Amino acid sequence: HDQYAVIGNPIGHTKSPLIHGMFAEATGQDIVYTAIEGRPGQFAEDAAAFRAAGGRGMNVTAPFKLDAFAFATERSPRASLAGAVNALKFDGERVLAENFDGVGLTRDVVENQGCAMRGKRVLILGAGGATRGALLPFLEQQPSELVIANRTVDKAVALATELRSHGPVRGCGYHDLDGQRFDLVFNATSASLRGELPPVPATVFTADGLAYELAYGKGLTPFLRMAQQTGVKRLADGVGMLVEQAAEAFDWWRGVRPETSAVIAKLTVPLR
Ligand code: ATR
Structure with missing residues (x-):
């Protein structure tokens, strides 16, 4: 064999x-x-x-x-x-x-969760390796906008600049998310691995949208708990x-x- x-x-x-x-x-x-x-x-x-x-x-x-x-x-x-x-x-x-991390994630969202990304507002938290892998497969789904938010703002902006020719992507800090709402919100930070919550405003979620934690096997992480408390019904982890x-x-x-x-x-x- x-x-x-x-x-x-x-x-x-x-x-x-x-x-x-x-x-x-x-x-x-x-x-x-x-x-x-x-x-x-x-x-x-x-x-x-x-x-x-x-x-x-x-x-x-x-x-x-x-x-x-x-x-x-x-x-x-x-x-x-x-x-x-x-x-x-x-x-x-x-x-x-x-x-295959990004294509696997995209496939899970679009096919298993039944959440099409086309024309949707998509937010991804974090600008490390996990986000890097997801950006191109996400943009191929043609969201209306893809926003990368990161604690270190420069990293998010640099990533967005690198991907600019592939679709409508922009980078920002967490404060810039005040007053904005998204259909799909992904937590690609490593915060959950330490039981921490990235400083995302609770107002970014949409009740009939999706909150997705890329980490797997951590149960209801602080990020998913926050999404649930704001009324998001569709919660997923990285399984x-x-x-x-x-x-x-x-x-x-x-x-x-x-x-x-x-x-x-x-x-x-x-x-x-
Ligand atoms: P990975 O390969 O898993 O993406 P990484 O490349 O080390 O890991 O990136 C970790 C990401 O999680 C980074 O975006 C980091 O933010 P910074 O670039 O500002 O460091 C983010 N991160 C980790 N802990 C965090 C926390 N407590 N709150 C917010 N963001 C956090």
């Missing part, structure tokens, strides 16, 4: 082997998918060792997404634009690199994004697109 792995540090809580195991079983693909705890500063050695042992591809998670970008010999346009890589494919000496990016990688490696709904259902933890 062909070998795949996810590499990260820490890696103990990863759901990727479970997800890819379910995909393999459902599609009849003969693969083995394991988890590797990468050594900080030695990504290239660890990835090369896996390839030398017969590995065909890897998923890459924190803190190695930039190392994987450097390790690659060929990068897709979306990996290049995100400046980060979450999937590698080994083909002889070639190391092909992709970033669908996680499974959809995995499906993209599986398809890229194996040429078979797995069904995601049963896997998402299995991993979903009620938000409370």
Whole structure:
């Protein structure tokens, strides 16, 4: 069987082997998918060792997404634009690199949550790697406006400037959101990982809109709680994004697109 792995540090809580195991079983693909705890500063050695042992591809998670970008010999346009890589494919000496986080997120929102973005006002909080990955796939959905808000305003403005030729995107600070409302609001900051709330005004939400927390498995985060208190009925965390990016990688490696709904259902933890 062909070998795949996810590499990260820490890696103990990863759901990727479970997800890819379910995909393999459902599609009849003969693969083995394991988890590797990468050594900080030695990504290239660890990835090369896996390839030398017969590995065909890897998923890459924190803190190695930039190392994987450097390790690659060929990068897709979306990996290049995100400046980060979450999937590698080994083909002889070639190391092909992709970033499926943004497409996975977009697919989850549009198809699973049934929230079309076309013509909608979309807000994304944070200007780090998670936001970088999401911007191009979001703009491809043709929102009427895409606003990036960040604590460090310059980072949001710089990102928006970089993406300007792809659609109506602008960067700003949290204070600039006063008096503005959005149909879809995404939290792509790392605040939730520490139980913190980005300083977003509660007035940005729309009751029949969507509030989406990119982090997964944190329950009702301060961001989701705030959205719920303002009356937003549709709340989501990153479980669908996680499974959809995995499906993209599986398809890229194996040429078979797995069904995601049963896997998402299995991993979903009620938000409370
Ligand atoms: P990731 O790759 O997960 O996006 P990152 O690149 O370190 O992580 O970016 C983290 C993002 O979360 C940044 O936008 C950061 O804001 P700054 O650029 O101003 O630092 C944001 N962030 C982290 N903690 C936050 C908090 N408590 N409130 C608001 N924003 C926060």
